Every structure is written in C-alpha cells, then in structure tokens.
Amino acid sequence: VRYLFKKAFDTVNQAFQEIYPIMFSGGNAELKLTEPEDLLHTGVEIIAAPPGKKSRSLSLLSGGEKSLSAITLLFAIIKVSTVPFSILDEVEAALDEANVDRFSQYLETLNSKTQFIVITHRRSTMRAAQRLFGVTMVGTGISKIVSVRLDGELINKE
Amino acid sequence: VRYLFKKAFDTVNQAFQEIYPIMFSGGNAELKLTEPEDLLHTGVEIIAAPPGKKSRSLSLLSGGEKSLSAITLLFAIIKVSTVPFSILDEVEAALDEANVDRFSQYLETLNSKTQFIVITHRRSTMRAAQRLFGVTMVGTGISKIVSVRLDGELINKE
Amino acid sequence: MFLKTLTLTGFKSFQKKTTIDFDSRINGIIGPNGSGKSNLIEAIQFAMGEQSGKSLRGNTMKDIIFSGSQTEKALNRAKVQLILDNSDRLLKDYGDLVTISRILYRDGTSEYEINGQKVRQKDVQALFFSAGLGRDTLAFITQGKVQKIIDSDPVARRGVFEEVA
Amino acid sequence: MFLKTLTLTGFKSFQKKTTIDFDSRINGIIGPNGSGKSNLIEAIQFAMGEQSGKSLRGNTMKDIIFSGSQTEKALNRAKVQLILDNSDRLLKDYGDLVTISRILYRDGTSEYEINGQKVRQKDVQALFFSAGLGRDTLAFITQGKVQKIIDSDPVARRGVFEEVA
Ligand SMILES: Nc1ncnc2c1ncn2[C@@H]1O[C@H](COP(=O)(O)OP(=O)(O)OP(=O)(O)O)[C@@H](O)[C@H]1O
Ligand SMILES: Nc1ncnc2c1ncn2[C@@H]1O[C@H](COP(=O)(O)OP(=O)(O)OP(=O)(O)O)[C@@H](O)[C@H]1O
Ligand SMILES: [Mg+2]
Ligand SMILES: [Mg+2]
Numbered sequence: 001v002r003y004l005f006k007k008a009f010d011t012v013n014q015a016f017q018e019i020y021p022i023m024f025s026g027g028n029a030e031l032k033l034t035e036p037e038d039l040l041h042t043g044v045e046i047i048a049a050p051p052g053k054k055s056r057s058l059s060l061l062s063g064g065e066k067s068l069s070a071i072t073l074l075f076a077i078i079k080v081s082t083v084p085f086s087i088l089d090e091v092e093a094a095l096d097e098a099n100v101d102r103f104s105q106y107l108e109t110l111n112s113k114t115q116f117i118v119i120t121h122r123r124s125t126m127r128a129a130q131r132l133f134g135v136t137m138v139g140t141g142i143s144k145i146v147s148v149r150l151d152g153e154l155i156n157k158e
Numbered sequence: 159v160r161y162l163f164k165k166a167f168d169t170v171n172q173a174f175q176e177i178y179p180i181m182f183s184g185g186n187a188e189l190k191l192t193e194p195e196d197l198l199h200t201g202v203e204i205i206a207a208p209p210g211k212k213s214r215s216l217s218l219l220s221g222g223e224k225s226l227s228a229i230t231l232l233f234a235i236i237k238v239s240t241v242p243f244s245i246l247d248e249v250e251a252a253l254d255e256a257n258v259d260r261f262s263q264y265l266e267t268l269n270s271k272t273q274f275i276v277i278t279h280r281r282s283t284m285r286a287a288q289r290l291f292g293v294t295m296v297g298t299g300i301s302k303i304v305s306v307r308l309d310g311e312l313i314n315k316e
Numbered sequence: 317m318f319l320k321t322l323t324l325t326g327f328k329s330f331q332k333k334t335t336i337d338f339d340s341r342i343n344g345i346i347g348p349n350g351s352g353k354s355n356l357i358e359a360i361q362f363a364m365g366e367q368s369g370k371s372l373r374g375n376t377m378k379d380i381i382f383s384g385s386q387t388e389k390a391l392n393r394a395k396v397q398l399i400l401d402n403s404d405r406l407l408k409d410y411g412d413l414v415t416i417s418r419i420l421y422r423d424g425t426s427e428y429e430i431n432g433q434k435v436r437q438k439d440v441q442a443l444f445f446s447a448g449l450g451r452d453t454l455a456f457i458t459q460g461k462v463q464k465i466i467d468s469d470p471v472a473r474r475g476v477f478e479e480v481a
Numbered sequence: 482m483f484l485k486t487l488t489l490t491g492f493k494s495f496q497k498k499t500t501i502d503f504d505s506r507i508n509g510i511i512g513p514n515g516s517g518k519s520n521l522i523e524a525i526q527f528a529m530g531e532q533s534g535k536s537l538r539g540n541t542m543k544d545i546i547f548s549g550s551q552t553e554k555a556l557n558r559a560k561v562q563l564i565l566d567n568s569d570r571l572l573k574d575y576g577d578l579v580t581i582s583r584i585l586y587r588d589g590t591s592e593y594e595i596n597g598q599k600v601r602q603k604d605v606q607a608l609f610f611s612a613g614l615g616r617d618t619l620a621f622i623t624q625g626k627v628q629k630i631i632d633s634d635p636v637a638r639r640g641v642f643e644e645v646a
Contacts, residue, residue, distance in 0.1 A: 004481035005474075012480060034470050043470025044477060050515055053299040054549055058466055059538050060493075063248070063624045064514025070465035073476075074454045081480045082448045084317040084406060086455040087357050090221070091462040093251050094625075096279060096513045111341035115318040117360075119345045119353045119459070121254060129344030133336055135351045141211040141385030143329040143352030145336055162646035163639075170645060192635050201635025202642060208350055212384055216631050217373050218328075221459045222349025228630035231641075232619045239645045240613045242482040242571060245522050247624040252460075254348045269506035273483040275525075277510045277518045277624070287509030291501055293516045299550030301494040301517030303501055460628065 002039040008081070009033065009044065015076035023072045023102055026051030046073070063094045068103070075106055078114050085115040092122055104128035160197040166239070167191065167202065173234035181230045181260055184209030204231070221252045226261070233264055236272050243273040250280055262286035317406040317447055319360070320413070321399040326382040326391040327362065328355040354459050361456065363396040363418045364449070365428070365441040378424055395419045406447055416440060452479050482571040482612055484525070485578070486564040491547045491556040492527065493520040519624050526621065528561040528583045529614070530593070530606040543589055560584045571612055581605060617644050 013031040020029040029048035036042060048069050049055035061069065071091060078086065092100050104124045107116060118125060126132060134148040171189040178187040187206035194200060206227050207213035219227065229249060236244065250258050262282045265274060276283060284290060292306040318338070325333040329352040336356070345353050358372045362380060369377035384390040397417040402410050410431070418440070419427045428435050430443065441451070449455060452475030454465065465473075483503070490498040494517040501521070510518050523537045527545060534542035549555040562582040567575050575596070583605070584592045593600050595608065606616070614620060617640030619630065630638075 001481075005477060008477050008481040012477065041471070042474070044473040045470050046466065046473075052295070052297045052551055053515075054551065056548065057540055057544070059540065060544060061466070062515040062519060063463065066463040066466040068514070070457075070462050073465065074457070077454055077476070077480055082406065083453070083455045084447050084449065085319045087360065088457050089354055089357055089459040090252070091457050094248070094463070094514070099514055107342060114455075115338070116342045117319070117338060117345065117357075118342065119357065121346070126344050126346060129342045130340035131338075131342075132344040132346055135345060135347035135353050135356065137210070137329065137348070137351045139210045140387040141329065142331045142388065143334070143355065144332075145334055148346070159646075163642060166642050166646035170642060199636070200639070202638045203635050204631065204638075210386055211350075212386065214383065215375055215379070217375065218379060219631070220350040220354060221628065224628040224631040226349065228622075228627050231630065232622070235619055235641070235645055240571065241618070241620045242612050242614065243484045244620040245525065246622050247519055247522055249622050249627040252349070252628070257349055265507060272620075273503070274507045275484070275503060275510065275522075276507065277522065279511070284509050284511060287507045288505035289503075289507075290509040290511055293510060293512035293518050293521065295494065295513070295516045298552040299494060300496045300553065301499070301520065302497075303499055306511070463625065 005039055011080045012073075012076050015079045016073060019075050019079070019106070020048070020069075020072050023068055023075070023099075023106065024050050025098075025102070027053070029069070029072070064096060064099060067091065067094045068099055071103060075110060078110050083114045085117065088116065088118045090119055090121065092120065092125060095122075097124075100124050163197055169238040170231075170234050173237045174231060177233050177237070177264070178206070178227075178230050181226055181233070181257075181264065182208050183256075183260070185211070187227070187230070222254060222257060225249065225252045226257055229261060233268065236268050241272045243275065245275045247277045248279065249276075250278065250283060253280075255282075258282050317400055317402050317404060319398060320401040321397075322356070322360060323397040323399075324356075324359045324395070326394040327359045327396055328352065328380055328382065328394075330355065330359070331382045331385075331388055331391065357456075357458065359396045360398065362394075362420075363398045363416055363440075364444050365418075365437050367437060376424070377420060377426075378422060381420060381422060392422045393419055407443065414443075416443070448479065450479050452476055454479075482565055482567050482569060484563060485566040486562075487521070487525060488562040488564075489521075489524045489560070491559040492524045492561055493517070493545055493547065493559075495520065495524070496547045496550075496553055496556065522621075522623065524561045525563065527559075527585075528563045528581055528605075529609050530583075530602050532602065541589070542585060542591075543587060546585060546587060557587045558584055572608065579608075581608070613644065615644050617641055619644075 017030050027050045032045040034043040034045055047055050092103050100122050101124050107128050132148045134146040137143050175188050185208045190203040192201040205213050250261050258280050259282050265286050290306045292304040295301050321337050323335045324330045347353050372380050381394040382391045400414040402414050403412045415431050417429045428440050454476050486502050488500045489495045512518050537545050546559040547556045565579040567579050568577045580596050582594045593605050619641050
C-alpha cells in the first residue's frame with residue numbers, strides 16, 4: 001500500500017508541475033508530503049506561486065487562483081490515471097475570461113481519456129462542449145430538458 | 159433592547175417581503191422568529207418560495223437562489239436603516255444574466271441612501287457603476303490601480 | 317467506460333420521467349438559476365450509492381423525492397437509472413452495457429439493481445470504486461466546492477491520492 | 482457619510498503608496514484574477530479595526546504586510562488611511578472630513594489615529610458602530626461568503642438585526 005501511494009503521489013506531482021504553468025501562463029507549483037518517512041499517515045501540501053509572485057501560504061491566494069489551482073490538480077490526476085467520467089458544477093465561476101479560456105482549452109485536450117459533464121454559465125465552456133443540454137423550469141416548479149443548438153443565437157443571449 | 163430588536167425585525171421583515179418578488183420576478187418570502195416569546199435569545203428563520211415553487215428547506219435552494227435571497231435580505235436592511243457604505247465582493251458570481259440585471263437595477267434604486275463599492279466580473283454590474291477602477295498586477299507581483307472608461311471597448315473585452 | 321444515459325423520475329424537481337443521452341465527450345448543461353441543473357448531478361451521485369441526504373442538500377434522504385409544486389402533488393418514490401457504455405471493458409466482469417438503478421421510497425428504504433438483478437448499496441459502490449470513481453475522487457466537484465479543495469487540510473487530501481493508487 | 486478616499490502603502494500586494502477616490506455612489510472594481518481587488522477591501526476592513534488576521538485571509542495579522550515579490554524586498558510596515566466625507570454629520574462629534582489611519586509593524590503592534598490623534602482600536606470600532614457599520618453588519622460581504630448568509634444558523638442571524646436596532 002505504501003509503495004502504491006508513493007508512486008501515485010509522484011506521478012500526480014509530476015503532472016501537476018507540468019500543467020500549472022500552462023493553466024497560469026507561467027509560475028510554478030509542486031506537491032509535498034508533510035511526513036515523507038510515514039507514508040501511511042502523511043498529508044499532502046500544495047506549494048504554489050502564480051507568475052511573478054513569491055510562493056506564499058495558500059490562504060492568501062485569490063478566489064480565482066484557488067479555483068484554478070484545484071482545477072489544475074484535478075487535471076493532473078485525470079492525466080495520469082483512469083477517470084472514466086468527470087462531473088464539474090460551475091467550477092469556473094470565479095475565473096476571469098482569460099483563465100476560463102485556458103480551462104476550456106485544456107478540457108479539450110483531456111476529453112479523449114475522460115468524458116466530461118459540465119454545468120456552466122460561461123461562454124467559452126459552452127463553446128468547448130460538443131453538445132449542450134438546456135434545463136428549464138416551467139412555471140409550476142417542474143424541471144424539463146430542452147435540446148439547445150450551439151449556434152450564435154444561444155451564446156449571444158447568454 | 160427587546161423592543162428595539164422587535165421593531166428592527168418587523169421593519170426589515172416588511173421590506174424583505176416587498177423586495178423578494180422584485181428580485182425573483184414573483185414568489186414570496188418572509189422572516190420568522192424561532193422563539194417569539196423570548197426576544198432576547200430568539201433566532202431568525204428565512205422562509206422563501208421562488209416563483210411557482212412550494213416553500214422548502216433553505217438547503218434545497220439552488221446556488222443562485224441562495225445568493226439572491228441573501229442579497230435581498232441585505233437590500234431590505236439597506237432600505238429601512240442607515241448604512242453609509244456597502245462593500246460587495248463578487249456577490250453576483252452565481253447569478254444568471256436575468257438575475258444579475260435585476261440585481262444591478264435594484265442597486266441603482268438604493269444608491270441615493272447608500273454608497274456602494276462592488277468588485278465584479280459581470281457586465282451589467284459594471285454598467286450600473288458610475289465609475290470603474292481597474293486593478294492590475296504588473297509582472298512583478300505588485301498591484302496598481304488604473305482608471306478605466308466605461309466605453310464599449312472595455313465591456314466587450316470582458 | 318462512459319456515462320451513456322441518465323433517466324430520472326420523481327427525483328427532486330424532475331417529477332416526470334426524464335432521459336438524457338450524454339453521447340459526447342464534453343457535455344454542457346446550461347439553464348437559469350433554480351432550473352434543476354445541480355439536481356441532475358445529484359441524481360447521478362444518488363444512483364452511484366450516495367448514502368447521506370446531506371450530501372444531496374437535503375436534511376434527510378427523503379428530501380430528494382419530488383415534494384410537489386404549486387400545481388402538482390408530491391410523489392412517493394424517486395427512481396434514477398444510469399446506463400454505462402462499457403465497451404472498453406474497464407469493468408471486467410460486465411458486458412458492453414451496464415444498467416444501474418436505485419429507487420427510494422418515502423419510508424426511506426432503497427432498492428438497487430445492476431442489470432436487473434437486486435444488489436446491495438455496497439455492490440454499486442464497489443463497482444464504481446473499481447472504475448476509479450470512489451467516494452474520495454476529485455472527478456466530481458459539486459457547486460461551490462472547488463475552492464474548498466485548496467482550503468482543505470493536508471491529511472484530508474490523502475484520500476485523493478489513495479484513489480489514484 | 483461616505484467613503485471618499487482610500488490610501489494604502491505596503492498592504493498585501495500594494496507595495497507602493499496607492500490612492501483611490503471613490504467619488505461616485507456606485508463604484509465598480511474590476512481586474513484579472515489575483516490582481517489585488519479583494520486586497521483593497523481587506524485594507525478598508527483593516528483600517529476599520531479588524532483584529533483577526535484570519536478574517537483577512539492570513540495566518541497572523543503580520544501576513545498583511547507586503548512580503549516581497551520576485552523583484553522587490555519585503556517591507557516592515559503596512560499603512561492604510563480612510564477619509565470619510567461626513568458633511569451629513571452622521572458622525573455627530575466630527576466635522577466635514579474624518580481621517581482614520583492604521584499602521585501595523587512587523588512586531589505585530591498597531592497604531593490607530595483619528596484626525597491625527599492617536600486612539601485605541603476600540604475607539605475606531607465604536608466610531609463605525611455608531612454609523613451603523615459594526616462587526617455583524619451585512620453591508621460588507623466578502624468573496625465567497627454570500628451563500629453562507631443563507632446557510633447560517635437562525636440564532637447566528639440575530640446579530641444582523643441587532644445592528645439595525
Ligand atoms: N424534493 C424536491 N421536490 C421538488 N423540487 C425540489 C426538490 N428538491 C429541490 N427542489 C427544487 O430544486 C431547485 C434547485 O435546483 P438546482 O439546485 O438544481 O438549480 P440549478 O439549476 O443548479 O441553479 P443554479 O444555477 O442557481 O445553481 C430548488 O428551487 C428547489 O426548490
Ligand atoms: N502580504 C502580501 N504581500 C504581497 N502579496 C500578497 C500578500 N498577501 C497576498 N498577496 C497576494 O495577493 C494576491 C491575491 O489578491 P486578491 O485576493 O486581492 O485577488 P483578486 O483581484 O481579488 O482576484 P480574484 O478575482 O481571483 O478574486 C495573491 O496572489 C497573493 O499572492
Ligand atoms: Mg446549481
Ligand atoms: Mg477576489
């Protein structure tokens with residue numbers, strides 16, 4: 001068990017270090033074991049420095065930087081292991097336009113390995129989706145599914 | 159003290175009942191005291207039913223419905239009491255376009271009583287602002303303020 | 317393996333039988349606030365063996381059964397069915413299609429089935445764990461929880477790496 | 482009363498002296514992720530007498546002092562000054578303009594001033610409380626906290642109504 005945990009940690013850590021500068025357009029990050037000599041109980045620390053910044057405690061990161069760091073960790077895990085499908089509910093709500101674009105672009109590089117179901121209000125995530133499902137609630141509090149086309153009319157309305 | 163608390167509760171409750179259908183385009187809501195006979199220790203319950211729906215436990219509300227209910231409570235308080243300035247940090251992040259529009263419109267009705275400082279990524283909130291301040295971070299991790307005009311070019315870029 | 321079809325009846329705001337075919341690699345779900353988007357995700361988690369009503373935003377599990385609207389009466393059961401495309405045989409013991417369903421009754425009891433055979437909650441949970449989708453997976457990020465992953469305590473994060481192992 | 486000017490030096494990512502004149506009724510603040518928008522709000526809370534470093538996202542209060550970047554060295558103090566326009570005399574004991582400032586040193590000590598006179602933290606907090614901006618006010622909603630207002634426990638909500646009273 002210890003050996004498997006360490007191997008999983010090392011491969012995810014390597015992928016995390018590779019993907020972070022892609023998602024943040026620079027900067028660097030890594031994962032660290034809090035107690036490397038006790039693999040059965042050790043925790044996992046995230047050290048992250050957005051571009052141009054010193055690495056500081058995670059609590060000082062901005063809302064968007066926190067979301068993007070978490071998404072980067074998920075992408076690292078998807079890259080190195082088998083995750084048949086992933087469900088994301090408005091995970092990019094706190095991101096600015098540039099970061100949402102990077103998010104949706106990277107999603108497109110992973111979808112051959114993993115199927116994604118993403119709930120979103122953001123335009124560039126909608127554009128990355130190959131198919132959109134609309135959910136509406138008719139006046140009486142009952143949900144229905146409507147199929148939506150990805151043409152301009154929908155995106156502009158949003 | 160008890161008398162002042164009850165009076166404050168009653169006036170806020172009345173405003174809350176008035177503003178809720180404006181923010182939600184229908185529906186109704188009210189505030190209730192959990193222990194009306196013990197004004198020194200009672201809690202305050204929020205009962206809310208978005209349009210077309212039965213009133214259910216607050217935990218079943220959607221993310222956007224929760225945000226909008228909290229914003230409605232703040233607006234009710236601002237309406238009935240003196241709040242010199244209010245600072246809102248991306249409070250409308252979970253709202254869809256229609257709800258953000260209602261949020262920014264109502265903000266405009268309150269700004270004669272209260273000054274607002276709002277951090278936002280959403281277009282219609284930016285349009286409601288009479289003045290926009292841009293914050294940028296030059297490559298070296300230092301924040302600077304730039305003044306931005308509210309012309310089309312900025313909004314389209316967002 | 318991928319999620320091919322989701323069918324739900326009487327689950328939260330989906331009173332009538334509703335079916336969605338997720339036939340693409342990236343499927344987007346959009347709609348106004350309160351329309352039922354997150355309820356769909358919770359239906360998937362429910363069918364995968366979620367045992368806590370609180371994780372589905374209810375006080376008890378029974379809160380997930382359609383409880384009526386201004387015009388419709390409450391129902392007495394909720395049913396969710398998933399059809400998995402297993403043509404890549406990620407699930408070694410099953411064929412091309414795997415159907416998983418769960419019914420919850422007002423008295424709080426649940427009935428699980430895999431390919432029409434009655435099974436226990438543990439069997440459904442084990443099936444998904446063997447496919448890399450156990451309870452600690454980072455692959456499901458529910459609304460508002462993405463920043464909590466960074467705020468969580470280092471030891472709590474271990475589970476994520478144990479899933480990968 | 483309204484907030485006319487905010488000036489900060491060495492507060493979080495604002496290394497150099499920075500001044501903002503909030504001369505409108507609705508002032509919008511925009512910018513990319515991580516640029517320093519929420520830091521500005523925390524500077525206002527800091528000057529209003531916030532005593533917990535954790536509420537400003539630090540581990541200790543010292544974390545709010547500019548701690549350097551790839552090219553600049555850390556500073557040893559942070560200063561924030563607020564100028565309030567009090568021409569409506571909401572603050573009865575003061576004139577048209579009220580200047581409030583706070584300095585924090587690396588050793589953790591703070592110095593408060595109102596109109597150039599040294600005061601205690603309690604005096605600054607009392608000034609804002611008398612203007613309807615006490616610690617429990619709903620008027621300040623920091624990032625990510627808006628939904629917590631609905632999730633909070635009914636008794637915890639009492640404070641909001643006591644502020645109004
Ligand atoms: N058991 C139930 N019966 C009927 N309706 C329910 C039940 N449980 C929850 N609901 C309704 O479902 C709605 C919430 O839906 P959901 O959280 O999926 O919205 P959403 O589309 O995700 O919205 P948002 O964009 O704001 O996140 C609530 O308004 C609630 O009243
Ligand atoms: N003491 C400090 N010295 C220097 N920089 C700091 C200090 N404390 C925090 N920072 C930096 O400030 C940045 C966060 O800024 P802030 O939270 O204001 O961003 P924001 O503009 O609100 O972004 P978002 O849109 O993502 O919410 C972090 O990247 C952090 O490194
Ligand atoms: Mg939702
Ligand atoms: Mg912020």
